[in-house]
Amino acid sequence: MPDGTTGAMRDNSLGRFLRDRRTRLDPSALGIATGARRRTLGLRREEVAQRACISVTWYTLLEQGRGGPPSAEVLGRVAGALALDEAEREHLFLIGLGRPPEVRYRPSGGITPRLQAVLDAFPRSPALIRTACWDVIGWNRATSLILTDFAILPPEERNVLRRLFLQPALQALQQDWDALARFLVGAFRADIVRAGAEAAASGLVEELCRKSALFAVLWQDRTVLAKGEGTKRLRHPAIGEVAMDYCSFAVEGRPDLSMLVYNPATAEDVVRIDRLLAGASGPG
Structure with a gap:
């Protein structure tokens, strides 16, 4: 009983x-x-x-x-x-x-050597670590050659949204920029809410709304998207059009950080990317 x-x-x-x-x-x-x-x-x-x-x-x-x-x-x-x-x-x-605590956002100045070693373990695949505010704080060689050489940029310019929405030259390299822009803003909104980073991101949002009419319109639309995988299509100045499948992963113990890994989508993309990486290595 x-x-x-x-x-x-x-x-x-x-x-x-x-x-x-x-x-x-x-x-x-x-x-x-x-x-x-x-x-x-x-x-x-x-x-x-x-x-x-x-x-x-x-x-x-x-x-x-x-x-x-x-x-x-x-x-x-x-x-x-x-x-x-x-x-x-x-x-x-x-x-x-029965649930984890709300995330307490804390800015990060960099990544650990072990996490950098994980990024470097992808020789052909661009891999990077970004914060909830989409500041890139870690990347590998493939990222530098295929996407952006973040090492030559000052830290304040290593923000994905700031670069894409405020630089028309980079927008021209993206296939179907309008659809990509809508996805980026919706995914960004979801990320900062999940990480408790709305206050930390307010300055960036204000700047982008002031400097980019497109971002301002999309931000007011209040779309929320959470897509951990997909395909990025890029017009690369050295190897032409290339498609890369990507997946995003949460960093254990740091839900305000995410790792993105891009893989060549087709055999032809593998050839193009390998040619670029080999050429960058120089003779010998």
Whole structure:
């Protein structure tokens, strides 16, 4: 006969996780005075509650698996009180609410050497890392030769939207520019909302609306698109028309970053791109 105990109370993975992280903390490192007779490992419940600005009763209910699911705001406070890192914070939200936390956008000045090595592992395929605001912060040799040599550009000019919407010469290299422009704006809007980067992108949006009539019209249309794969068709000045299939991937632990990889779409495109890469290598 059912005993009325909910599955959450029986399992209580949230409570176990909270207790585990609470007992691992060093009170003195957090500025909490401890007496010689203190027997509690880590922090006491009331100390966590105080740091999280919630009641001791409510925090106790969380650890006991009672009181219903917490709000995202409460979990965020508890995560801060327990000094959780990004992975632990995500885990807390997954077991507490069944979903990851809202993304907290943070600007990035570059990528790790390991991530750069991943880009460099694609000798024939342009591969790049971009932020939610579409600033390119990492790329490989194929990107430099086939798409854009970002290394010769100052950082403020490495923005995909700024380059395409404000440079008519680059627009002329795109096949079906009007359709591409609509896709770019819709995908950009989806990216900044997903990454919580609307405030960070406001300056860029204002600039583009002021300088590009087309961008202003498309931005007011409020189209939202999320397409992680497709085909890019480019009129390359050295090898002519080339088609590349692309896929985008989220960077683990950094949902505000995405990696785009472009592959030659046909055997003819492979030949054209190989010829370009070989020519750029020079003799020998």
